[in-house]
Amino acid sequence: YNEALIGSINSRFCFVPRGKSAWSSRLFRTLFGRCVPVILNDDYELPFLSLFGNKDGWYIRWRMREVTDDFARMLQDFDSAELE
Numbered sequence: 001y002n003e004a005l006i007g008s009i010n011s012r013f014c015f016v017p018r019g020k021s022a023w024s025s026r027l028f029r030t031l032f033g034r035c036v037p038v039i040l041n042d043d044y045e046l047p048f049l050s051l052f053g054n055k056d057g058w059y060i061r062w063r064m065r066e067v068t069d070d071f072a073r074m075l076q077d078f079d080s081a082e083l084e
Contacts, residue, residue: 008033013075015040018064038075040064 014030
């Protein structure tokens with residue numbers, strides 16, 4: 001868990017893949033690490049959306065079936081200034 005947290009702190013984007021249960025600490029780890037969550041789960045409903053004003057701009061949702069090299073390149077080429 002510590003290694004994953006350190007990775008989150010040092011990353012711009014953090015993947016939140018589908019887990020084995022309906023609840024996972026992955027999203028919370030990414031928020032604590034202050035990276036942009038990349039939700040890779042078609043059915044995951046984000047908890048506590050009302051705390052964020054139900055806005056979509058603080059995370060990226062991407063269909064797991066559509067993760068390709070192009071997706072990775074898009075994240076690599078993303079302008080860091082837009083994340084501020």
